[in-house]
Amino acid sequence: xxxFISVLTRFSNSPPTRRDALWATLLIFVVITxxxxxxxxxxxxxxxxVESIQHSISINALGLLSNAEKFSSLPYTASLHPDxxxxxxxxxxxxxxxxxxxxxxxxxxxxxxxxxxxMNVDGLTIAASNWNSGQTFVGRNYANRPYFxxxxxxKPSVFYGIGQTTGIPGLFxxxxxIANRVVIGVVVIKVSLRDVEDAWAGLTxxxxxxxxxxxxxxxxxxxWKFLAKEALSEEGLQWxxxxxxxxxxxxxxxxxxxxERLEGGSIYIIHTALEGTPHRYLAIDHxxxxxxxxxxxxxxxxxxxxxxxxxxxxxxxxxxxxxxxILYWRLREKRFLEQSTARQELELRVIDRTQExxxxxxxxxxxxxxxxxxxxxxxxxxxIIYVNTAMCEITGYSADTLIGCLPPYPYWHQDDLARxxxxxxNAMSGQSALTGFExxxxxxxxxxxxxxxxxxxxxxATGKHKGWMSSVVDITEQKxxxxxxxxxxxxxxxxxxxxxxxxxxxTLAHELNQPLMALCNFASAANAFAKQGNNALLVESLxxxxxxxxxxxxxxxxxxxxxxxVTLGIEICQLNTVVSSVLAILKSEMKLQHTQIRSNLLENLxxxxxxxxxxxxxxxxxxxxxxxxxxxxPCEQRVIEVATLCCDEMVCIKVKDxxxxxxxxxxxxxxxxxxxxxxxxxxxxxxxxxxxxxSHKGLLTFEDQKPAGTIFTLKLNRLI
Amino acid sequence: MNTSSLSLYVVDDDEAVRQSxxxxxxxxxxxxxxxxxxxxxxxxxxxQQYGCVILDLRLDGxxxxxxxxxxxxxxxxxxxxxxxxxxxxxLAVDAVKNGAMGWLEKPCSEVLxxxxxxxxxxxxxxxxxxxxxxxxxxxxxxxxxxxEKEISRLVAVGKSSKGIAKELSNxxxxxxxxxxxxxxxxxxLINSNELDRFLRxxxx
Numbered sequence: 001x002x003x004f005i006s007v008l009t010r011f012s013n014s015p016p017t018r019r020d021a022l023w024a025t026l027l028i029f030v031v032i033t034x035x036x037x038x039x040x041x042x043x044x045x046x047x048x049x050v051e052s053i054q055h056s057i058s059i060n061a062l063g064l065l066s067n068a069e070k071f072s073s074l075p076y077t078a079s080l081h082p083d084x085x086x087x088x089x090x091x092x093x094x095x096x097x098x099x100x101x102x103x104x105x106x107x108x109x110x111x112x113x114x115x116x117x118x119m120n121v122d123g124l125t126i127a128a129s130n131w132n133s134g135q136t137f138v139g140r141n142y143a144n145r146p147y148f149x150x151x152x153x154x155k156p157s158v159f160y161g162i163g164q165t166t167g168i169p170g171l172f173x174x175x176x177x178i179a180n181r182v183v184i185g186v187v188v189i190k191v192s193l194r195d196v197e198d199a200w201a202g203l204t205x206x207x208x209x210x211x212x213x214x215x216x217x218x219x220x221x222x223x224w225k226f227l228a229k230e231a232l233s234e235e236g237l238q239w240x241x242x243x244x245x246x247x248x249x250x251x252x253x254x255x256x257x258x259x260e261r262l263e264g265g266s267i268y269i270i271h272t273a274l275e276g277t278p279h280r281y282l283a284i285d286h287x288x289x290x291x292x293x294x295x296x297x298x299x300x301x302x303x304x305x306x307x308x309x310x311x312x313x314x315x316x317x318x319x320x321x322x323x324x325x326i327l328y329w330r331l332r333e334k335r336f337l338e339q340s341t342a343r344q345e346l347e348l349r350v351i352d353r354t355q356e357x358x359x360x361x362x363x364x365x366x367x368x369x370x371x372x373x374x375x376x377x378x379x380x381x382x383x384i385i386y387v388n389t390a391m392c393e394i395t396g397y398s399a400d401t402l403i404g405c406l407p408p409y410p411y412w413h414q415d416d417l418a419r420x421x422x423x424x425x426n427a428m429s430g431q432s433a434l435t436g437f438e439x440x441x442x443x444x445x446x447x448x449x450x451x452x453x454x455x456x457x458x459x460x461a462t463g464k465h466k467g468w469m470s471s472v473v474d475i476t477e478q479k480x481x482x483x484x485x486x487x488x489x490x491x492x493x494x495x496x497x498x499x500x501x502x503x504x505x506x507t508l509a510h511e512l513n514q515p516l517m518a519l520c521n522f523a524s525a526a527n528a529f530a531k532q533g534n535n536a537l538l539v540e541s542l543x544x545x546x547x548x549x550x551x552x553x554x555x556x557x558x559x560x561x562x563x564x565x566v567t568l569g570i571e572i573c574q575l576n577t578v579v580s581s582v583l584a585i586l587k588s589e590m591k592l593q594h595t596q597i598r599s600n601l602l603e604n605l606x607x608x609x610x611x612x613x614x615x616x617x618x619x620x621x622x623x624x625x626x627x628x629x630x631x632x633x634p635c636e637q638r639v640i641e642v643a644t645l646c647c648d649e650m651v652c653i654k655v656k657d658x659x660x661x662x663x664x665x666x667x668x669x670x671x672x673x674x675x676x677x678x679x680x681x682x683x684x685x686x687x688x689x690x691x692x693x694x695s696h697k698g699l700l701t702f703e704d705q706k707p708a709g710t711i712f713t714l715k716l717n718r719l720i
Numbered sequence: 721m722n723t724s725s726l727s728l729y730v731v732d733d734d735e736a737v738r739q740s741x742x743x744x745x746x747x748x749x750x751x752x753x754x755x756x757x758x759x760x761x762x763x764x765x766x767x768q769q770y771g772c773v774i775l776d777l778r779l780d781g782x783x784x785x786x787x788x789x790x791x792x793x794x795x796x797x798x799x800x801x802x803x804x805x806x807x808x809x810x811l812a813v814d815a816v817k818n819g820a821m822g823w824l825e826k827p828c829s830e831v832l833x834x835x836x837x838x839x840x841x842x843x844x845x846x847x848x849x850x851x852x853x854x855x856x857x858x859x860x861x862x863x864x865x866x867x868e869k870e871i872s873r874l875v876a877v878g879k880s881s882k883g884i885a886k887e888l889s890n891x892x893x894x895x896x897x898x899x900x901x902x903x904x905x906x907x908x909l910i911n912s913n914e915l916d917r918f919l920r921x922x923x924x
Binding site: 510513514515516517518519520521522523524525526527528529532534537540541544547548551588591592 | 734740744829
């Protein structure tokens, strides 16, 4: 049921779709179908009712007519009676009158009619069946009655009215008495229609009879009697008072019906109330021409309404059931589809998973076998439960031999047994360092293998600690290489320094060319001036020669200072002097590289202990590196700043360039030997610098400068 | 050629080198001007003078090569000698290929230096003479009317007056003759051979 509601809710909430349109169409179709079926049912019921009305009409019309016609021959028969004729011709014939009285009485009794009587042409009753009753008609004049007037004209007439004498309603059938083609009297028989009315009283739907003037005079509903279909005109009312058809009644009000004509016209619906209850009747009028009456037969219209209602309700129920069935069916289909999809997915997933597991297993196997790192898994007791191929190769033992072994393992080195036990205990208690430990083991063929062992906990899928997994790296070759490397390093430093010196000497030689050139020129000029006897200029030239000679000597001294033997740590040095001397050395190199230099030297800088030449070499190296880092820049932007400063207990030289900077990926290897970013570089400069600085117990660091460039900082302990 | 109207210019940022060269040339009787930078030299506006410039390849500010390029761009008649230090030989060689007179490596012997300067000044003198002649020739050439210029070019290649009249079609033989006579008179030449040489030499 919840699904149902969700389905319905979905319909109401979701935006209109093609499916919703389909549903709307279906809904409209169902509504129309229900509506039409209701109407069809109503029409059907109406037809039934109409049929029953028509049936009733035919019966009742016939009944009324037969009631009238049954007696119609009696007056005619009586009119032919000789006594009747005789007393009409002879008014004084008392015995004849008596005979007629008795004659009429006997017929009346026999026929079962109310009364039978004979009138002369004046309308005076001269003989009657009730001649000896208290309310005898004899002697009464009914000349005003329509049946008399009609009969006097020579034709039989029928009239329903209330008796003027008795006050009892009845049917008056009058026939003229004709002698020699002259109307000499009228014979009348009065018939009660009470039997008919009594028979109608039991009917559920009313039957009413109206006369030619539209006044209901007979029927199953007493309240409606003597009411008119339409209010009578003045003329009609006068006619009524004159002929006293319905006694002394003066008013004939309109019957309280609201009439609704149906299609076709002959059938109509009456809305009315009986004893306070509203009613609706289906009615048909039927004219009985022989009597001039209209028979109005009704049937309960509610039957029709009920039929429609019932059809609608049934239709709605069926439609509802249909809709719910569709919804249920769809839901069922959907769920079935979902279930089948889910089942298929599950099957696929199982297949995939199986495949994955198989692949994962194969992958793991291949991985284990292809690793150059030995893998060894042990349970909590230290029993080996897995080794890979590499592990077997490192130790020289087969997997079958190793698996199942408990410490001491066969590859443990006899000389390191104590160490192995300690390492094993650490590993088993989870205390071995994450960085691993070095362990010397013995290969099965007897040679030593140096390994690095890293151990981690082995945890199964449920999170349970099941043992230890170790990776074993063979570092024998690495160790050998390292030892070789250390041996080379010292040689390399020497080589590097020589190379560095070579560069420096070349630079200084270039520097020396300037004063030499000047010397040459001044000397030549002096020579000429001497010949010309131009003493003033001769003296000036000679003075210049002295100056240039001194300058050359200075340069040579610097070169000498730079290449003299190393005397580490024996001098007290002033770093400002170191910087100044380096700047002098590099002056021409700076010019060649179009590099500006800005020095900012702190006055009264504390002294340090060190080797001038080596420190100069470091600074030269740093400045040269800076210049090379700025080669891509336009000449005017190539600036190197050199500063000396004192921080804490250290004295520093900072060399700042605005060059390309040091990429993060090479920063780590910057000080390594043979590392170079220059195409023709040896890669020894910074390595040697660091070695020199470290031998002075100092620090050489570098940092990036914003927005571009690098700052190298040399720090040495100040001399106290 | 009298070289006394020619000047020597020295551009070097090393004061010793600059002063010593000045002193040297002074002692040999040359008119010499020294500049400590390329900017100072260019500001002095000597580009349209005649003589020799000794440029140091390495200078603070604009380099010797840049000065050389500027001189060439301004169509200067100055002859250029480069002074090169250690390691700049290739630059100097390239400069010579581009039209510099030569280079001197520091330090160099006075004999070589003076010889090179002498040669350079000879070249400078030729340059000056050429400039003067060219100027004179140009002024003569400009006295010709466009029609005369046109006819003189045809005369120079050896065409007869008849041929010229036919080639130009809308001109009479006699008129060509008149123009021809006027060209020779205006340029001060005698025959068509001389006219041909005149046009070739001064590239009109």
